[in-house]
Amino acid sequence: MGFFKLREQDPAGDAKSLDETLDALGYNSDGLVPAIAQQYDSGEVVMMAWMNRAAIEETLETGRVCYWSRSRQAYWRKGESSGQIQKLIEMRFDCDGDALLLKVDQTGPACHTGRRSCFYHKVVIDSEPLINPEELYK
């Protein structure tokens, strides 16, 4: 049985070493796991990107979030060109160790388009019913 499966039964407060935990993460075939960045105080989800093990370690060591850019195939120290850095407040892993949740303090916009959050495409309903369907099919 895997590390995270075994951990399901451990009591709150129980700890394993960071090394052992990072070894057990469910990296994909490119060695990456998805990481969700959430503003720590407002709760706003500002972006999702990817990390490899070294990016996770650097983020914990420096307290500044470092991703792996799949398009550039390079480390991506958030804010290194824009100044819009992400300070790490808290790092969490999910139940089966294949996703990360980063509580961050985001300076300015997180999105490369200048928006606070990358999630600015919303599915909306754009018309109202002309008639109540219960009337229509009574």
Added chain:
Amino acid sequence: MGFFKLREQDPAGDAKSLDETLDALGYNSDGLVPAIAQQYDSGEVVMMAWMNRAAIEETLETGRVCYWSRSRQAYWRKGESSGQIQKLIEMRFDCDGDALLLKVDQTGPACHTGRRSCFYHKVVIDSEPLINPEELYK
């Protein structure tokens, strides 16, 4: 230039058809995109899972979140065995169309371990300094 890149310049309120938007999502080689589920009122991120296009469409049609289970290779209508359903409040896509944010109303625990959130593994510091390092290296 891709659909989402072109959309960066469109003004707030501008709309494209759902079909066109779903066609343009950045599905991975298995036809999946990661979907973050966030409790709509508290802001708590409760889980991350995966969706294919049909799961996205079903979720929008029924208002109940349906994922694609990679381990079972089957549709996963959240709560179908546990009763812990996720009602969809809002669906969002990110700037480059390769991640979804679902605002949901989660009944009970989202996690298969019985916890509210899947993100219950937290990285913590477990000791205090014996001496201020500025004292140590003055």
